[in-house]
Amino acid sequence: MSDSGILGTARSQLMRLATLTDVVYGVALVLVVTWLPLPEESHSGGTVWLADLWAEYSDNLIAVAIGLVFSIIYWMRSNTLMTALDRTDGVHTGLSIASVFFLLLLLYVVRVSAEVAAPSRRAGESVAVALIGIAGGAAWWWARKKGLVREGITKEEMLGVQIEAFAEPITALVTLPFAFVGELAWNLSWLAYIPVAAFLRRRGKKGLESQ
Numbered sequence: 001m002s003d004s005g006i007l008g009t010a011r012s013q014l015m016r017l018a019t020l021t022d023v024v025y026g027v028a029l030v031l032v033v034t035w036l037p038l039p040e041e042s043h044s045g046g047t048v049w050l051a052d053l054w055a056e057y058s059d060n061l062i063a064v065a066i067g068l069v070f071s072i073i074y075w076m077r078s079n080t081l082m083t084a085l086d087r088t089d090g091v092h093t094g095l096s097i098a099s100v101f102f103l104l105l106l107l108y109v110v111r112v113s114a115e116v117a118a119p120s121r122r123a124g125e126s127v128a129v130a131l132i133g134i135a136g137g138a139a140w141w142w143a144r145k146k147g148l149v150r151e152g153i154t155k156e157e158m159l160g161v162q163i164e165a166f167a168e169p170i171t172a173l174v175t176l177p178f179a180f181v182g183e184l185a186w187n188l189s190w191l192a193y194i195p196v197a198a199f200l201r202r203r204g205k206k207g208l209e210s211q
Helices: 003-034 050-056 058-083 090-111 118-145 155-175 183-210
Strands: none
Touching: 003 058, 003 090, 050 058, 058 090, 058 118, 058 155, 090 118, 118 155, 118 183, 155 183
C-alpha cells in the first residue's frame, strides 16, 4: 500500500475511533439514566409521587448526578484529544479504548457506592480516575511521539494537553491513601491537583526551553 493509502487508512481509523468513543459515552448516559428508581421499587405502596420516590432513593439521584458529571467531563476531554489528532494507529487506538473502558468502570463504582463500605468506594473512584488518566495520557504521549498530531498544533498547546492528561491521574494516586482516612480528608486531597499541575507545567516549560 502506498504512503497516501496508509495515511488515508490511519485517518479513517481515527474517525471510527471517534465514533466508537461517542457511542460508548452515549451508552454511558443511558446507563446513568437507568439508575433512576422506578415506582414499583418504592416501599411505600399504593400510588407513588415522583418527589417521594426520589426522596426515598436519594442515594440513586446523587449517583446519577455524579455519573452525569463524570461523563460530561471525560467526553469533553476526549473530544479535545481527538480533535488535536490527524490520524491514529493500533497502539493509540488500544489505549483510547482502554481509557473509555475505565470510565465505565468508574461509573460502576459510583453505581454501587451506596452498597459498599465508604473507604472502598472512595478508593475505587481514585483508582478508576487514575486508570482513565493513565490510559488517556499514554495515548496522547504516544500520539506526540509518533507524529499523529495534526499540523498547526504548537508545542505549547501539546504541552498543555499533556499536563491536563497526566495531572489528574497523578492527583488520583495521591488521594488513594486518604480514601481510608475519611470523607473530608479524601475530598480535600483532590486539591493536590493544583500543585501537581503547576509542577508539571514548570517541568514542561523547562523541557521546551532546553530544546
